[in-house]
Amino acid sequence: MSDSQQETVHDVAIVGGGLAGGLIALALHRxxxxxxxVLIEGGTTLGGxxxxxxxxxDLSDEGKALLEPIRQTEWNKGYEVEFPKYRRKLGTGYRSMSSHDFHEAxxxxxxxxxLMLGRRATAIDARGVDLQDGNRINxxxxxxxxxxxxxxxxxxxWQVFLGRQMRLPEAHGLEHPMIMDGNVEQVAPHGNGGAFRFVYVLPLGSHDVFIEDTYYADDPLLDRNALSGRIDQYAxxxxxxxxxxxxxxxxxLPVLTGGNFKAYQDEVRIPGVAIAGTRGGFTHPLTSYTMCLAVENALAIAADADLPGPQLAAMMESRARQHWRRTGFYRLLNRFLFxxxxxxxxxxxxxxxxxxRERxxxxxxxGRSTWLERARVLWGDPPVSIPRAMAAMFKRGKPLKTSSQPEKTA
Structure with missing residues (x-):
């Protein structure tokens, strides 16, 4: 990079080329x-x-328009779920997008x-980004x-998962995604602690299928060998x-049951720098879905693109606090679950x-359940005992500490 390029003051520098950063870049450019x-990504591809x-x-018409140029697999006739007591088809359309297609688009x-790929940021402040190679982006x-x-x-x-896309020797015959097959053996992902296990299946073509083994687990250990073997057995x-x-x-991925969100924001805040994506707290506490929030934030940032950096940072912090307050009900359900x-x-x-009901x-x-819908989720024959549910309401859970999460490969 030349001295003149280093002296250039960009309008926007986005650090992190995952879903949130990539969609913000796309919405701003449009x-x-x-x-x-500049969109700065430490890896060699966008989206990981x-x-x-x-x-x-999940998406507004404007949100769908933002994603429209990116290749997606669509199932317009609904999806299925299965549990020991029943199998049900629901009519809502379902969409899926790979990081490969995200990057290519x-x-x-x-x-x-x-695009600045393979360029790792070492420091961020309100006026720019320092890169590992010694250059600075203003x-x-x-x-x-x-x-x-x-x-x-x-x-x-924690939500622990391993997914594999497979090309089968014969057609699989699936017409709809199976977004939750809970009619599988309820085993822990690595033999310790507890977990709720389900399998997620996407028919990506007549012979192509994506199978993901997923656990709502007390511990964050990912045992690739065990999960890979269970995918083979499921197939x-x-x-x-x-x-x-x-x-x-x-x-x-974290499955949040509670915490002090103000203290978390104080911990991750860089004065004058806007924070989006999961680092900013923009995730569904129970499902860990991020697409809806990533799209909404990208559109909101593009609509207020002329805001000075510190004002945009304040706007995003406010949106994050609103999201935290709005999703308290789902953290309560997580406490019941765990x-x-x-x-x-x-x-x-x-x-x-x-x-x-489907709606x-x-x-x-x-993440927008009405009060009546929240009451309906909680009302009726409870799947857990009332004394245990009452006790769970006041538990906090284990801190999601800053140490790296373990992974077992052998």
Whole structure:
């Protein structure tokens, strides 16, 4: 980078090229193509190695328009869930997008000089970004979209998962996604602690299927060997035989039960820097879905693109606090799931939920349940004992500490 380039003051510098950062860059470029922007990503591709899925009802028309240029797999005739007591088809459309398609679309739509891939940020402040190679990017507005930072100020459990895309020797015959197959053996992901297990299945083509083994677990250990073996067994149980792996993803995500969000914001705050994405607290506490929030934030930032950096930072902090207050009900449900239900009985909580009205389920995933819908979720024959539920309401859970999360590979 030349001295003149280093002296250039960009309108916006976005740090982190995941879902949040990439969509903000896309929305800003569409709204203000004259802006000088950079999207800084430490990896060599945007979006990492992920698959994002969401319901068609999650997004506004404007949100759908933002995603429209990015290749998606669509199922317009609904999805299925299965539990020991029933199998149910629901009519809401479902969508899924791979990080590969996300990367390819952004590389195609964004100016080449806007993308800074393989460039790791070492320090961020309100006036710019210092890079590991010694260069500095100056900007009037800096947006931090780096990954979630575990914190002792937030409490909860973990969503642990391993997914694999497979090409099968014969057609699988699936017409709809199975977004939760809870009719599987309820085993812990690594033999310790408790967990609610389910399998998530997406038919991506006549011979291509994505299978993900997922656990709501007390502990964050990801045992790749155990989960990989269970994916193989699930495929055999469905009569699909041994397919050829063509892709995979894995992760350990927080499932929040409570905490001191103000203290968390104080911990991650960089004065004058806007924070978006999961680091900013923008995730569904129970499902860990992020697409709806990432799209909404991208559109909101693009609409207020002329705000000075400190004002945009204050706006995003306010949006995060509003989101925290609005989603308190879902953290309460997480406390019921983790503290009131015994691990091997946690499937009963979700089994009862998916038997409710379809519109209620849609708004639940949006994080916008009405008071009547919240009452309906809690009312009726409880899947957990009332004394345990009462006790769970006042528990905080384990702190999500800042140490790196363990992974078992052998």
């Amino acid at each position: 709204a203000r193509p004259e802006f000088r922007m 190695n992920h698959r994002w899925s969401w319901f068609d009802s 952004l590389v195609r739509m964004l100016p080449k000089d806007m 900007a009037r507005t800096v947006i931090d979209c780096r990954t979630f930072q575990p914190s002792e100020h937030l409490c909860g459990g 055999r149980d469905q009569g699909w035989g041994d397919g050829t792996p063509v892709g995979h993803e894995s992760g350990v 503290f009131a239900a015994e691990p091997h009985k946690r499937a009963k909580v979700l089994e009862r939920f998916y038997g409710l 209620l389920i849609e708004r639940f995933y949006q």
